[in-house]
Amino acid sequence: MSGAPHISVMRDEAVGAMEPPRGGTFIDGTFGAGGYTRAILDSEGASVIAIDRDPAAAKTAQAFKAEFGDRFTFYAGAFSELDAAAGGRVINGIVLDIGVSSMQLDQAARGFSFMREGPLDMRMASAGLTAADAVNYLPHEDLIRIFQVYGEERRARRCADFIVRAREIEPITTTDGLAEIIANALGRGGKINPATRVFQALRIFINDELGELYRALLAAEQVLAPGGILSVVSFHSLEDKIVKAFLRRRAGETAGRSRYLPPDDSDVVPPSFTLGNRSARKPGKGEVGSNVRARSAKLRVATRTDAAPWSTDEEKLLPRAPSLDDLAACVRRAA
Ligand SMILES: C[S@@+](CC[C@H](N)C(=O)[O-])C[C@H]1O[C@@H](n2cnc3c(N)ncnc32)[C@H](O)[C@@H]1O
Secondary structure, X not given: OOOOOOOXXXXXXHHHOOOXXXXXXXXXXXXXXXXXXXXXXXXXXXXXXXXXXXXXXHHHHXXXXXXXXXXXXXXXXXXXXXXXXXXXXXXEEEEEEOOOOHHHHHOHHHOOOOOOOOEOOOOOOOOOXXXXXXXXXXXXXXXXXXXXXXXXXXXXHHHHHHHHHHHHHOOOOEHHHHHHHHHHHHOXXXXXXXXXXXXXXXXXXXXXXXXXXXXXXXXXXXXXXXXXXXXXXXXXXXXXXXXXXXXXXXXXXXXXXXXXXXXXXXXXXXOOEEEOOOOOEOXXXXXXXXXXXXXXXXXXXXXXXXXXXXXXXXXXXXXXXXXXXXXXXXXXXXX
8 A cells, every 4th residue: 555645855956056046957856746846837937857767667757748748757767867858958957865765665566665565666667677586596695795785784794694594495575575584684673674775785786776877977978968967866875975976076076086096087187077065965853853864865966067077988977787688597507
């Protein structure tokens, strides 16, 4: 069953940073329940290209289309494809509100939550490989790495040990089944559910969330018009680290780089972004008090310059971990 509707986090700050009243075309890369999109469309001269890979969001988008007509376009796909979604139009602002929505978390059948009994799914797009595929087919060492890197789980090896032992008896197919295995591995009784980090890790892995974010930043650099504004809300440090490092480099900040190293692109290529604030903005106390999802939110804002996009690839901003291609190969081998 679906629970409470999604409450947008840092909506006024994230949308306001793009200055919709100046008019133009804005991309909302994470449409969800449409909270950000509606706030942009409150400015009459603004139109929105909204993106979401969740088929449930596509349904919400139909109602927006009926309400806003030509000012609203929906692209059903990943936000890493935002250049395709832009379709060559001049883009004045891009906003991303990364992560899962309350609708996704609250629907047991989507399999995101250890609090709800459901299939071990976790796919935002409802297509492709599932979290059950990951726990049943990935080698022990890959599971450890995923729990360490994406979940920052200190006892990753023990979780993987218990999973491998359990799947030898029967496949792990449900959220509560996996939560029980992790509770047996880590014990119960702490302040947070012991399965929290493992579930986070599997969700990030199965949706390639960090790869998506990194490719979206590169695409934003390509499609934003000079003076266009990028506004990104993230919810955990793995995401924020990527946004921060990418924007600081693109803004020409080489702080921390040894002067004994040979010059790199940042020494010779003009900055493609300028930074509004060096540090991330956080939600106010009132918002955190009324919406628990806001607790860990961070907003970073940057303005596109008129310099050409950089050509350097920064894959090294992504932590090294098994990929979905690795999982696909394991599933094929097992078939
Ligand atoms: C936190 S919600 C956004 C809520 C929205 N700002 C609002 O106010 O209603 C995140 C949404 O982004 C979508 N999403 C997350 N990662 C995505 C990606 N890589 N590509 C497309 N959509 C994505 C999810 O399906 C979800 O609907």
